[in-house]
Amino acid sequence: MIKIILVLSFCLAFIVSPANAGVIDPIPLFKNIQESPREGSLFSQKTGHIFCPLSKKFHKHDDEVAVKTIILEAAGEGYRGMVAVGEVIRNRSDLFHKDFNTVCLMPKQFSCWNDRARAKRFIEKHRDYYFIALAAWVESEKSALTGGATDYHADRIHPTWADSYRVAAHIGKHIFYVRK
Numbered sequence: 777m778i779k780i781i782l783v784l785s786f787c788l789a790f791i792v793s794p795a796n797a798g799v800i801d802p803i804p805l806f807k808n809i810q811e812s813p814r815e816g817s818l819f820s821q822k823t824g825h826i827f828c829p830l831s832k833k834f835h836k837h838d839d840e841v842a843v844k845t846i847i848l849e850a851a852g853e854g855y856r857g858m859v860a861v862g863e864v865i866r867n868r869s870d871l872f873h874k875d876f877n878t879v880c881l882m883p884k885q886f887s888c889w890n891d892r893a894r895a896k897r898f899i900e901k902h903r904d905y906y907f908i909a910l911a912a913w914v915e916s917e918k919s920a921l922t923g924g925a926t927d928y929h930a931d932r933i934h935p936t937w938a939d940s941y942r943v944a945a946h947i948g949k950h951i952f953y954v955r956k
Contacts, residue, residue, distance in 0.1 A: 839913065842876040844899055846909040848888035851902050853948035858909055860928070860947045862916025867926045871955075921945060925952035 842865050850857040868879045923944035941953035
């Protein structure tokens with residue numbers, strides 16, 4: 777009975793696109809999220825495709841690490857906050873000429889990875905954010921919420937490096953910076 781309910785829930789949550797086997801068009805269902813995606817975002821468009829993690833067409837490993845980084849860094853920041861963190865990952869990748877996996881896991885770059893065991897537990901506990909974070913990651917490729925930011929921090933702290941960078945945006949509880 778539980779398996780039937782789970783299958784029906786999955787079918788109600790996602791419309792499978794037969795023209796793109798393994799690719800799904802999500803219906804935006806937002807549970808425990810502060811805001812829904814902005815109008816016209818990839819996640820809100822029925823024509824936008826998000827890759828299913830069970831699909832053969834799913835992203836590379838470094839994309840998966842980026843999505844997990846978004847969950848770890850911005851699960852409580854709403855969809856815009858998740859997109860903004862995705863932008864920073866992409867901008868750092870361009871800045872350092874490194875792949876997303878390397879950028880996310882670099883020492884002292886994304887503090888969420890400092891304790892890998894804790895990060896793993898957090899991701900397992902917050903699995904319901906995965907598709908939202910994945911949508912935010914895809915959207916971050918074309919969005920410009922942060923004005924090209926490569927760094928950010930929580931607004932409750934003020935790291936020493938922040939004075940040498942230009943503030944580019946304040947989204948949720950994060951302040952985003954562009955290196956001068």
